[in-house]
Amino acid sequence: MKSEPDMIETLFAESRAQAPTVSDDLLARVLADAAQMQPRPVPAPTLWAAMLDLIGGWPSVGGLAVAGVAGIWVGFAPPTSVSTWTEDLIGTPVSIDLLGDGTDYFAEGFADG
């Protein structure tokens, strides 16, 4: 009759002797999982995509475009409030005639032909 230690060792040995075979179904399931989980290769970014990424994507491009158009508009036709504000800030605008009085003579000459 087996003692308890012998019995447990026999049980361990019987368990170790088990060598289950991998069924085709299990193999197919595991490989299907592998195919499904496989990381997709990431294409190298183009220069344009890299620049877009650098400034924060399309929303940033939209913001830059609006700001640019607004700047040009303010430059050509500044609202009165802007003129008043700049006068307050830097004083009354001063115009400087870089060509001096002699230009009147030339202008007349051109006008007479």
Add this chain to the structure above:
Amino acid sequence: MTTPTGQNAATSDADLLSAYAGGDMDAAAVLTGRLLPHVLGQATRMLNDQAEAEDVAQEALMRLWKVAPDWRLGEAKVSTWLYRVTANLCTDRLRKRRNVPLDQVAEPIDPTNSVVTQLQENARMTALSDALSELPERQAQAVSLRHLEGLSNPEIGQIMQISLRSVESLTARGKRALTQILQGRKAELGYEDEI
């Protein structure tokens, strides 16, 4: 054997995993052929239930595919990592089994053995697996890795991420507890008649 993409028996598991993460499905096939039998064997020995063992094996490999892109070469062995994952998945199942009446546990029949021998052997393996389910989880893992997988204490220490002293303590206490649980079932398991 060399695959179309150049893997062979000398290619390490970690290199195959890296190749898989890089888009090479042949690497996954080689890795599966290499690892799945071991994972299924470990799960079968701990659970003694074919369907449950297959589910555990599939889940363990699924987790491997998931971590593949983040696997750092040289940090851990794939087989060590898989032993740990499989042991954890099995003890999760064993814990749930504590509340299931024994007669509901599936008993697979192998047609290559005589029915009586097969039933007796299956009853023993079921008794062992059920006894494992009664142990604290860390003890069950240490005992199964030592005595069912035949691993050395340093290997078990790496798998369970514990010291050698802890491995020795867990396996000794676990084995004693298993013996106590099973000692009253000798006749039932067919050991009374054996010399």
